[in-house]
Each structure stands twice: as C-alpha cells, then as structure tokens.
Amino acid sequence: MLKAFLIKYAEIGLKGKNRYLFENALCDRISEVLMPLGSYKVYKEQGRVFIECPGDYDYDETVEALQRVFGISSICPVAVIDSTDWDTILASVADYVDAMYPDKNITFKVFAKRSDKSYPITTPDMCSMIGAHLLDKFPQLKVDVHDPRVRLTVEVRKKTYIYSIVIPGPGGMPVGTNGRAMLLLSGGIDSPVAGYMISKRGVSMAAVYFHAPPYTSERAKQKVVDLAKMISRYAGKIRLYVVNFTDIQLEIYEKCPHEELTIIMRRYMMRIAERLALKENCLGLVTGESIGQVASQTMHSLASTNEVCTMPVYRPLIAFDKQDIVEIAQRIDTFETSIQPFEDCCTIFVAKHPVTKPNLKVIRNSEKRLGDGIDELVDTAVNTAEIIEIG
Numbered sequence: 032m033l034k035a036f037l038i039k040y041a042e043i044g045l046k047g048k049n050r051y052l053f054e055n056a057l058c059d060r061i062s063e064v065l066m067p068l069g070s071y072k073v074y075k076e077q078g079r080v081f082i083e084c085p086g087d088y089d090y091d092e093t094v095e096a097l098q099r100v101f102g103i104s105s106i107c108p109v110a111v112i113d114s115t116d117w118d119t120i121l122a123s124v125a126d127y128v129d130a131m132y133p134d135k136n137i138t139f140k141v142f143a144k145r146s147d148k149s150y151p152i153t154t155p156d157m158c159s160m161i162g163a164h165l166l167d168k169f170p171q172l173k174v175d176v177h178d179p180r181v182r183l184t185v186e187v188r189k190k191t192y193i194y195s196i197v198i199p200g201p202g203g204m205p206v207g208t209n210g211r212a213m214l215l216l217s218g219g220i221d222s223p224v225a226g227y228m229i230s231k232r233g234v235s236m237a238a239v240y241f242h243a244p245p246y247t248s249e250r251a252k253q254k255v256v257d258l259a260k261m262i263s264r265y266a267g268k269i270r271l272y273v274v275n276f277t278d279i280q281l282e283i284y285e286k287c288p289h290e291e292l293t294i295i296m297r298r299y300m301m302r303i304a305e306r307l308a309l310k311e312n313c314l315g316l317v318t319g320e321s322i323g324q325v326a327s328q329t330m331h332s333l334a335s336t337n338e339v340c341t342m343p344v345y346r347p348l349i350a351f352d353k354q355d356i357v358e359i360a361q362r363i364d365t366f367e368t369s370i371q372p373f374e375d376c377c378t379i380f381v382a383k384h385p386v387t388k389p390n391l392k393v394i395r396n397s398e399k400r401l402g403d404g405i406d407e408l409v410d411t412a413v414n415t416a417e418i419i420e421i422g
C-alpha cells in the first residue's frame with residue numbers, strides 16, 4: 032500500500048524567490064542517495080517533494096538513505112490515490128487504516144488539507160466525514176482529539192495522499208545550496224564531526240589530509256579515506272587531497288624550537304589548506320578544533336594558527352565538550368573508525384612540553400629560521416597532492 036513518500040522540509044520554505052533552487056537541490060540529493068537502491072521517481076509539487084517507489088523497493092533501506100539527506104525535516108510513507116472523488120477517498124482511507132492498523136486498537140484524529148479551495152467539501156467537513164466513516168466501519172476505533180496515537184492525515188491535491196507515520200529527517204539544508212568549504216580532515220574524532228555539521232548547513236565539501244610517510248602509515252591514510260566515505264554518505268561527493276607533509280615537518284623539526292613544533296606545523300597546514308581551498312573554489316576552511324581541548328587549541332594557539340590565512344575558518348565544535356562530540360560521532364557512525372589506533376602526523380614529532388600560550392611575535396620569528404626553502408616545500412606539497420574522489 033505504501034508505494035511513495037511525502038518529504039517535508041523546513042528551512043527551505045523560508046527562502047523566498049530562491050526556494051526553487053533549494054527544492055531542486057533537495058530533489059537532486061534524494062535522487063543521488065536512492066540511485067543505488069532502485070529506480071525511484073522524485074518530483075516536487077506545490078511545496079512538497081514526493082518520491083514514488085519502484086515495485087520491489089526495500090522500505091527500511093529507503094528510509095535509512097533518506098535520513099541522510101540534509102534538508103529533510105520529515106519522511107512520511109504515504110498511500111497515493113489517483114483520484115479526488117470523495118467516495119473513493121472515503122473507501123481508500125478505510126483501506127489504509129485497515130492495512131496499517133489491523134488490530135484497530137487505536138485512538139485517532141483526522142487532519143485534512145486541500146490544495147484546491149474550490150473542492151466541494153471544506154476541511155472541517157472532510158475531517159468529520161472521514162472520522163464518522165471510519166467509526167462506522169471499524170467500531171473498535173476511538174477518536175481522541177487531544178492526544179491521539181494516530182494522526183491520520185488526508186491531503187487532497189491533484190491526487191489524494193493518506194499518511195499517519197512521520198519519521199524524522201536529519202534537518203539542515205540540501206548540500207550544495209550554501210557554497211563549498213575545505214575540511215581539514217585528520218583521522219581523529221573531531222574533524223569528521225565538524226565536516227558533518229558544516230555540510231548539514233548545505234555546504235559541499237572538499238577535504239585535505241596531511242600525511243607524513245614513512246612516519247605515518249598507509250593504514251593511517253586508509254582510515255582517513257574511510258572517514259571521508261562516511262561523511263560523504265551525508266555530504267555527497269568529496270574530493271580528498273592527500274598532502275605529503277613529511278619534508279615540511281622535518282624542516283620545522285630541524286630548524287625551529289621543539290616546544291613550538293605543533294603550532295608552526297599547524298600554521299603550515301592552514302596555509303596549504305587555504306591554497307587548495309582557493310583551487311577548489313571554497314569559501315572557507317573547516318577544522319575540528321575546540322577551545323582548550325589540547326595545547327594547540329588554547330585561545331592563544333587558535334589565534335596563532337588563525338593568523339596565517341585570510342579565508343574564514345569555521346570551527347563548528349569550538350564550544351563543544353568532548354563527550355558531546357563523541358555522541359555525534361557515534362550517531363553518524365564515524366566513532367569506531369576514528370578510535371582505531373594509527374599514528375597521526377601531529378603526534379610523531381610532538382614536544383614533551385608544547386607551548387600553550389604561543390606568542391605571535393616569537394612564533395613569526397621562529398618561522399623566519401625556515402628561510403625561503405620552506406616556500407618551495409609548500410609549493411611542492413600543494414602541487415604533488417594526491418587527489419582521491421570519494422562518493
């Protein structure tokens with residue numbers, strides 16, 4: 032009976048004249064996630080998106096896929112009746128209730144809508160007539176107008192739609208409606224969550240991972256590729272740049288004070304990320320930083336890493352406690368991968384006592400010791416980055 036879904040969206044509705052762009056992006060993204068599951072028909076009609084399902088579709092798989100589409104506020108499995116004839120509607124609503132609630136041991140309330148105001152029956156009349164018809168047919172049913180277990184909705188448009196199940200969607204906005212950003216993606220817990228959160232606001236993603244072979248292994252890189260795949264289940268296609276950072280790290284290690292290594296290294300990561308972001312037409316960088324989490328994320332350290340780029344740096348986790356970040360990571364399924372114990376380039380040359388309050392002037396001076404050679408290394412790192420297309 033349920034061969035279609037009605038998709039409701041929230042914030043897109045507020046976009047005035049640009050609304051169609053949001054609706055189109057939502058339809059595109061829905062089509063993209065459903066493509067591997069079968070040949071669905073996705074279309075919009077009067078402020079609603081509808082999905083018609085193929086003959087042998089898998090209900091659970093379809094719902095699971097739709098729950099990863101940002102922009103959807105709710106997913107309603109719906110019975111579509113190809114008629115607006117009143118007697119057909121009454122009979123179809125009864126069939127629907129019979130199929131969905133076979134034991135009839137429910138309380139219900141009817142909600143009716145009509146898109147065509149010239150339809151001969153008003154919505155209050157529709158509600159009471161449908162209610163009366165159901166009670167007549169199934170005397171075990173009970174009406175409860177205050178707290179019904181089943182909210183039975185009947186919408187009369189060009190066709191008639193009947194539904195009572197409302198499954199929450201992920202919210203947010205369709206990916207691609209809010210520009211593009213470059214995510215600094217490490218193998219940790221935080222940056223995948225940061226990427227998820229920014230893409231939830233409609234931003235499409237490119238990503239960069241700093242790799243330091245042979246100090247960091249192929250498996251550490253594979254872990255990042257796996258995380259990128261997980262984010263792309265929500266965020267759509269991601270172009271991942273894998274930057275070979277070894278020579279830059281060795282140069283910093285050789286020439287700069289060891290307690291400043293992490294900060295200087297982070298500054299070079301930001302510079303390279305910004306270069307790649309410009310190539311990718313990104314409007315911002317995204318990191319998983321959170322105030323005070325580690326030495327390189329004190330307010331002083333953040334000010335110091337922030338200084339080297341002019342592009343906005345978005346840090347969606349900035350005020351989150353670790354536990355709250357972990358909860359999101361678990362919900363979006365990145366956590367188990369993130370905690371696999373592979374070395375990260377931030378941990379291989381780490382100082383015993385890193386500075387926690389780096390002084391900008393001191394850091395700039397230390398960087399001068401790197402001379403012009405470092406610029407060449409940065410160019411090489413940017414130009415030789417490996418590109419992996421994800422999703």
Ligand code: ATP
Pocket residue numbers: 214215216217218219220221222223239240241242300317318319320324325327328375376377
């Ligand atoms: P995460 O859990 O995201 O790794 P973290 O708590 O380990 O974060 P840091 O290692 O200080 O924190 O890194 C801060 C941010 O810098 C990360 O969230 C990420 O955005 C970026 N970053 C760190 N290391 C790398 C790397 N090897 N490649 C790409 N980005 C990185």
Ligand code: MG
Pocket residue numbers: 217218219375377
């Ligand atoms: Mg990390």
